[in-house]
Amino acid sequence: MDEVKNINKTNFAEEFVDATEELVLNMGPQHPSTHGVLRVILKLHHEKVVDLDCDIGYLHRGVEKISETLSYKLAAPYMDRLDYISAVSNNLAYIETIEKLAGVEVPKKAQYIRVILTELARISSHLLWLATHALDIGAMTVFLYCFREREEILNIFEMVTGARLTTNAFRIGGLPQDVPEGFEKAVKDFCEILPGRISEYEALLTKNRIWLARTKNVGVISPEDAIAIGLTGPSLRGSGVKWDLRKAHPYESYNEFEFDIPTGENGDTYDRYLVRLEEMRQARRIILQAIDGIPEGDFTAKVPKVLKPPKGEVYHSIEAPKGELGFYVISDGSTKPYRVKIKGPSFYNLQALKKMCLGHYVADVVAIIGTLDIVLGEIDR
Amino acid sequence: MEFLLVVVVKIVIILAFISLGVAYLTYLERKVIGHMQVRLGPMRVGWHGLLQPIADGLKLVIKEDIIPTQSDKLMFILAPVICFLHAFLVYTFIPFDGPKGFWGYGGYISDVNVGLLFIVAIASVGVVGIILGGWASNSKYPLLGSLRSVAQLVSYEVAMGLAIMGPILLAGSLSMVDIVKAQEKMGVWFFVPQIVAFIIYFICGVAETNRAPFDLPEAESELVGGYHTEYSGFRFALYFLAEYANMITVSAIAATVFLGGWLMPFPSILGPYLSFIPGFVWFALKVFFFLFVYLWIRATFPRYRFDQLMAIGWKILLPLAIANLLVTSFIILYLKM
Numbered sequence: 001m002d003e004v005k006n007i008n009k010t011n012f013a014e015e016f017v018d019a020t021e022e023l024v025l026n027m028g029p030q031h032p033s034t035h036g037v038l039r040v041i042l043k044l045h046h047e048k049v050v051d052l053d054c055d056i057g058y059l060h061r062g063v064e065k066i067s068e069t070l071s072y073k074l075a076a077p078y079m080d081r082l083d084y085i086s087a088v089s090n091n092l093a094y095i096e097t098i099e100k101l102a103g104v105e106v107p108k109k110a111q112y113i114r115v116i117l118t119e120l121a122r123i124s125s126h127l128l129w130l131a132t133h134a135l136d137i138g139a140m141t142v143f144l145y146c147f148r149e150r151e152e153i154l155n156i157f158e159m160v161t162g163a164r165l166t167t168n169a170f171r172i173g174g175l176p177q178d179v180p181e182g183f184e185k186a187v188k189d190f191c192e193i194l195p196g197r198i199s200e201y202e203a204l205l206t207k208n209r210i211w212l213a214r215t216k217n218v219g220v221i222s223p224e225d226a227i228a229i230g231l232t233g234p235s236l237r238g239s240g241v242k243w244d245l246r247k248a249h250p251y252e253s254y255n256e257f258e259f260d261i262p263t264g265e266n267g268d269t270y271d272r273y274l275v276r277l278e279e280m281r282q283a284r285r286i287i288l289q290a291i292d293g294i295p296e297g298d299f300t301a302k303v304p305k306v307l308k309p310p311k312g313e314v315y316h317s318i319e320a321p322k323g324e325l326g327f328y329v330i331s332d333g334s335t336k337p338y339r340v341k342i343k344g345p346s347f348y349n350l351q352a353l354k355k356m357c358l359g360h361y362v363a364d365v366v367a368i369i370g371t372l373d374i375v376l377g378e379i380d381r
Numbered sequence: 382m383e384f385l386l387v388v389v390v391k392i393v394i395i396l397a398f399i400s401l402g403v404a405y406l407t408y409l410e411r412k413v414i415g416h417m418q419v420r421l422g423p424m425r426v427g428w429h430g431l432l433q434p435i436a437d438g439l440k441l442v443i444k445e446d447i448i449p450t451q452s453d454k455l456m457f458i459l460a461p462v463i464c465f466l467h468a469f470l471v472y473t474f475i476p477f478d479g480p481k482g483f484w485g486y487g488g489y490i491s492d493v494n495v496g497l498l499f500i501v502a503i504a505s506v507g508v509v510g511i512i513l514g515g516w517a518s519n520s521k522y523p524l525l526g527s528l529r530s531v532a533q534l535v536s537y538e539v540a541m542g543l544a545i546m547g548p549i550l551l552a553g554s555l556s557m558v559d560i561v562k563a564q565e566k567m568g569v570w571f572f573v574p575q576i577v578a579f580i581i582y583f584i585c586g587v588a589e590t591n592r593a594p595f596d597l598p599e600a601e602s603e604l605v606g607g608y609h610t611e612y613s614g615f616r617f618a619l620y621f622l623a624e625y626a627n628m629i630t631v632s633a634i635a636a637t638v639f640l641g642g643w644l645m646p647f648p649s650i651l652g653p654y655l656s657f658i659p660g661f662v663w664f665a666l667k668v669f670f671f672l673f674v675y676l677w678i679r680a681t682f683p684r685y686r687f688d689q690l691m692a693i694g695w696k697i698l699l700p701l702a703i704a705n706l707l708v709t710s711f712i713i714l715y716l717k718m
């Protein structure tokens with residue numbers, strides 16, 4: 001009798017130990033909220049995250065290696081597929097790097113149109129970010145509202161480049177062709193409706209108690225940590241660091257436009273949300289200045305059919321919607337680059353995930369992945 | 382014999398009506414939310430997509446029935462049935478119309494003296510189906526979902542039970558029919574004297590039925606569907622139907638207990654003109670109102686986090702419900718003295 005009791009006791013004890021074990025939960029690569037094929041391995045205590053590891057590479061296509069086998073011009077469309085949400089910005093970063101390498105001077109008109117298109121891409125990227133971020137937190141309506149405006153931008157892209165998503169918008173030396181008739185009106189019409197639409201999203205979210213509860217003090221990162229990890233873009237500015245390549249190292253004609261750099265204070269999800277909303281407004285400001293001031297002239301510089309940049313290496317980066325997007329290109333004097341290294345913002349921003357998530361709930365992990373605004377096409381390359 | 386026949390006919394009518402109502406509630410949801418989100422919702426199957434729920438149902442029935450190999454098979458099969466059964470059982474006690482309604486046969490299947498208690502009790506058993514389903518799937522996301530639902534439903538049940546104590550005290554009866562009759566006698570629907578209880582009840586009702594912003598057990602962006610992640614085909618449909626049937630139940634109880642059930646509004650003014658409208662139409666309108674609010678909330682709000690949800694349940698709703706109950710009892714006691 002006593003023996004039986006003892007056996008039961010030990011069993012209970014063992015079961016109890018088992019019951020308090022940490023739960024390892026695989027989030028992704030197929031998960032609605034990992035924004036692509038990110039795999040996050042979560043260690044949970046109840047619903048709290050005690051450890052976290054990211055597994056990437058599910059979307060690796062070898063873009064860097066492919067571009068070594070192609071001529072400088074042919075590699076450009078591959079860069080659209082990095083951050084497919086703002087293909088125009090990727091294209092610009094690559095094209096500018098090659099122009100810097102080959103010493104090509106771009107006409108003013110092309111520069112202005114490049115600015116307009118990249119700022120439109122910034123708005124569209126932020127709209128998609130807001131849409132998915134809000135959907136992750138459960139606000140379904142914002143998702144569809146944002147897609148409504150993004151559609152307008154994609155229509156403009158279609159008008160100018162013929163494509164909607166992977167636009168391959170620019171060429172080395174300028175633009176593939178002049179902008180079509182009606183471009184100015186379409187852009188101005190869009191700028192007309194945008195502020196009203198942004199206040200619509202704000203009406204649904206900014207002072208919503210649930211939204212505040214879900215985003216305030218979630219995923220906080222201090223400015224020191226943010227710099228140490230290498231965060232760039234809105235994720236860095238949300239922590240209060242006023243760093244924007246458009247102001248710090250102006251490229252194209254950004255020094256000719258007036259705009260502000262919004263920054264947050266607490267470095268939490270809510271601040272990053274406000275920063276991105278304000279960035280959309282500032283982008284609109286730049287577009288309006290640029291569209292009114294498009295100078296006369298050629299839309300492209302004279303570039304040789306076969307481009308052979310001189311021997312050398314160059315690093316050039318731009319402020320993409322998600323942060324600093326840089327290209328490091330080595331030329332050996334032939335028609336193909338010797339090496340192309342891509343510094344994508346999403347890859348660096350993802351490194352903050354662990355620091356932001358520890359001690360938070362599973363639901364917060366989803367919100368934090370959303371607020372970092374990552375795109376797996378660029379992380380895996 | 383005639384009594385039996387009447388009951389059977391009523392059961393068939395109510396069951397058919399509720400099943401159809403549940404099916405078309407999904408249609409209503411897609412249409413209402415669709416229009417709120419500047420899109421059209423279903424448009425292809427039938428006129429303005431009116432046959433969509435039937436097409437969906439058909440699709441779910443003919444889908445492959447998948448039972449995960451690692452699951453506890455008996456429980457896996459049983460769980461959605463438990464959920465579904467109890468969601469529909471509740472309608473036995475809900476008065477769709479008064480005792481003279483349904484052309485003199487009485488607008489309900491059964492009126493027992495503990496009706497409301499019975500409804501709350503049976504509705505709670507439905508939770509068992511969710512817990513079992515999450516557990517039997519033997520998978521981590523459903524497990525987390527079902528754990529959340531246990532905590533959520535149990536804690537909101539308490540505040541909900543205390544909230545409906547107020548109207549019960551006013552009516553002095555647990556019978557659903559008597560509660561409506563008491564409102565008729567009092568001349569004012571209970572949502573006026575019991576406004577606090579009414580609000581608490583509705584919030585808890587939303588949480589009870591796992592609807593936004595309290596849809597944590599099945600949060601698709603976090604738990605990929607929660608407790609029913611591993612379910613597909615008609616077993617999934619059973620969960621789905623149970624959820625929507627529960628929505629109608631909560632709305633029906635709210636309409637009966639707080640909004641006067643089958644009674645018409647302002648009988649002294651509208652009575653002479655609108656008395657030809659049968660009671661169940663008024664009842665249906667009131668239920669529809671609550672269902673619309675449900676959908677409206679879903680289109681507007683983000684989702685709460687788990688700990689925030691528990692904090693609201695235990696720290697705000699429960700104390701308020703207790704305070705409401707105490708104040709109501711003291712007032713009734715004072716009036717009787």
